[in-house]
Amino acid sequence: MRKLLIIGFVGLLLVAGLLLNRKNSAAQSAPAMPTPQAGPAGSINQDPSSPDALTSFKVSNPYCYQPDPAADQCYINFRSIQATDNQSSAPYMTWLTISISGKNRYGGTAFFEGTINYTYDAVPGGLQVPCGAPNSGNAGNQFGQVYGVVITPLDSNRNPMSTDTANVTCPAYAP
Amino acid sequence: MRQYRFVSLFICLLLLICVSGSTRTQAESTAVTLTVSNPYCAQSVPASPICWINVRNISATSSDPNFLGVQITVNGKTRAFFSQFFETSVTINKNMLGKGLQVNCGLPNASGQPDYGLQYSVGISGIVSGGSPTTDTANVFCPYFVTRVYMPAVYR
Numbered sequence: 430m431r432k433l434l435i436i437g438f439v440g441l442l443l444v445a446g447l448l449l450n451r452k453n454s455a456a457q458s459a460p461a462m463p464t465p466q467a468g469p470a471g472s473i474n475q476d477p478s479s480p481d482a483l484t485s486f487k488v489s490n491p492y493c494y495q496p497d498p499a500a501d502q503c504y505i506n507f508r509s510i511q512a513t514d515n516q517s518s519a520p521y522m523t524w525l526t527i528s529i530s531g532k533n534r535y536g537g538t539a540f541f542e543g544t545i546n547y548t549y550d551a552v553p554g555g556l557q558v559p560c561g562a563p564n565s566g567n568a569g570n571q572f573g574q575v576y577g578v579v580i581t582p583l584d585s586n587r588n589p590m591s592t593d594t595a596n597v598t599c600p601a602y603a604p
Numbered sequence: 605m606r607q608y609r610f611v612s613l614f615i616c617l618l619l620l621i622c623v624s625g626s627t628r629t630q631a632e633s634t635a636v637t638l639t640v641s642n643p644y645c646a647q648s649v650p651a652s653p654i655c656w657i658n659v660r661n662i663s664a665t666s667s668d669p670n671f672l673g674v675q676i677t678v679n680g681k682t683r684a685f686f687s688q689f690f691e692t693s694v695t696i697n698k699n700m701l702g703k704g705l706q707v708n709c710g711l712p713n714a715s716g717q718p719d720y721g722l723q724y725s726v727g728i729s730g731i732v733s734g735g736s737p738t739t740d741t742a743n744v745f746c747p748y749f750v751t752r753v754y755m756p757a758v759y760r
Binding site for chain 1: 684689694700
């Protein structure tokens with residue numbers, strides 16, 4: 430009977446030790462994830478001549494992804510963008526553009542409305558760009574190009590009312 | 605004797621339960637709160653060797669001013685990076701990645717599971733500049749792909 434108790438006790442100790450080790454391992458054994466080198470998220474620049482006309486301008490979660498690792502094709506998109514004009518004083522917001530590397534890639538229009546909304550499904554899949562070689566954007570070897578994506582609400586004379594520039598980091602193309 | 609056998613069997617059973625595989629590991633960091641739901645792999649065309657990995661939704665929140673965003677890796681290769689733009693959170697849903705992240709489905713039993721193809725390690729990390737990431741790692745099993753070769757009928 431005593432031997433039974435000893436065996437049972439040793440077994441319980443073993444089990445407890447394994448459980449504890451597993452919990453600690455789960456906390457410590459997470460794979461080392463490459464960290465993008467620190468850099469600014471971007472910049473916000475509001476036109477000083479129209480601070481009252483544009484009441485709200487929000488850009489959320491710019492991102493870049495690589496659907497096929499064998500192709501040098503990445504896609505940039507935003508979770509959402511929203512620009513709102515008070516419509517009570519000029520200048521009035523008329524367009525919203527998204528530019529990548531100086532090239533306009535999206536143009537939204539306010540159609541008798543004071544708000545332009547953009548969500549990721551406005552451009553299914555996103556805006557295609559080259560991913561770039563590892564570290565081509567100085568963000569680490571897991572990453573390729575870093576694009577400065579410019580989002581600009583424009584007034585009826587095509588003058589910028591505000592400018593947001595989001596630094597978007599893309600995965601590397603490393604076949 | 606019977607009691608010895610019973611106790612030994614009981615201990616063996618407990619050991620088996622403890623060493624069974626885990627499909628998720630998480631390193632806790634106080635800087636980023638990370639929530640991941642339903643990573644999955646789908647084969648939209650059964651005659652194709654292409655599968656698509658995606659996640660139903662991901663949410664990362666941090667009050668740390670050095671919070672950069674969320675990184676998604678597949679078998680250690682970075683496939684997506686979601687930034688914060690003067691925000692304290694990143695929210696991702698499955699529709700933001702189009703069809704998903706393309707991978708090879710793999711042959712039957714390629715992962716050791718007879719009804720599946722390859723297994724992929726999908727890493728989702730909340731990244732803080734100069735700090736430790738908060739990482740969730742999910743083991744995702746893909747449907748298998750079977751090549752079919754159709755021989756011509758030859759009449760003599």
